[in-house]
Amino acid sequence: MTKLQQAILEILKNSKDHFTAEDVFWALKPQFPKLALGTVYRNLNYFSDQKMIRRVYRADAPDFYEWNTKPHDHAVCIKCGVTSDLFVPDLKDFLKSQILCDIVSFDLNISYICPECSGKNFETEEE
Amino acid sequence: MTKLQQAILEILKNSKDHFTAEDVFWALKPQFPKLALGTVYRNLNYFSDQKMIRRVYRADAPDFYEWNTKPHDHAVCIKCGVTSDLFVPDLKDFLKSQILCDIVSFDLNISYICPECSGKNFETEEE
């Protein structure tokens, strides 16, 4: 494991944020001035292939990568734009009960108004 | 509404399939030999802006367009690759009850083994 690879993993490990390849690239650029974006992609994809991190495919925005590899969903606040991890308990069982099929996996993305932006004090189940 | 625009809508209207812009392009090419892919995109996007059809953004595959504008989800069979419309009853209420937040919208995509491929006779709630 090279210094660069360690540094890439450290960035993800030390934050609950969701990083695009470019985020990681710019975060490391001061420390690795010759760093290339392609190299960042290559390493991030290698790590996610190894299940060390999770890659989240997105449709109309760059994919992001996160440290949290446990199953969870994502919620994007339509006010502040922040993406949060979100775990919906019993969702798989609920889906199975409703559609009566063998579910292999599923991907849920929620648009919502986060507690901070709603001004109210809702609690979210987070993981 | 031009002949081309009518023809594009007809293709979506007459099928429950999910069409990429290229699907539509090739379906119309015989009838409109000079047709350009960009024009197909422009019209499909115009129609979806007008809520006449629905555009479904996809992460690692071309977006598709469908006639069904009613809220529903999608399930992709991992065996045969077919995408089906799927309506999960009461899902929004279930999500609200679990995460206690104001949900604006959500997007659910399921990977599963469809009834035909599983060899069993499961019934799916479809819309």
Place this chain on the structure above:
DNA sequence: TTCACTGCAAAAAGTTTGCACTGAG
């Protein structure tokens, strides 16, 4: 010396856009 890792640049894939043209009204 070796070879995994890297930088660089080009390519790939999907989609959008600028511009000139054309044809129906």
Place this chain on the structure above:
DNA sequence: CTCAGTGCAAACTTTTTGCAGTGAA
């Protein structure tokens, strides 16, 4: 004559890849 709709080609965004160089063991 006008101008909405079109074809064409180039641009754009995100991501991947081929290739040559390089640096640690």
